[in-house]
Amino acid sequence: MAAKRGGVSLPERRDKKRSDEGVISRVSSTISESPIIYQSKRVASDAACVAKKLLKSTGKAAWIAGTTLLILVVPLIIEMDREQQLNDLDLQQASLLGTPPPMISAPQN
Numbered sequence: 001m002a003a004k005r006g007g008v009s010l011p012e013r014r015d016k017k018r019s020d021e022g023v024i025s026r027v028s029s030t031i032s033e034s035p036i037i038y039q040s041k042r043v044a045s046d047a048a049c050v051a052k053k054l055l056k057s058t059g060k061a062a063w064i065a066g067t068t069l070l071i072l073v074v075p076l077i078i079e080m081d082r083e084q085q086l087n088d089l090d091l092q093q094a095s096l097l098g099t100p101p102p103m104i105s106a107p108q109n
Contacts, residue, residue, distance in 0.1 A: 031037060
């Protein structure tokens, strides 16, 4: 049955889903609606979520390690360097004054 509008007859509308669909299009839609593809997409999505959480927690751990290093280790290194400079200064002054350099003894257990 044709519909008339403004003197022009239009053909009836057909169901485009099945009649106009080609073989490749039907095969690809069948494959994309497959349970294996659905399962694969879900597994990939879950893996992406786990990777995101892992990266987030790794970043937090790196932040904690970095700030701990700055707070605890860097002042220790600075103090050890300062002590070494004082020892070098004492040795230099002793050599200028002509006194023998002090013997550094190994710590006894």
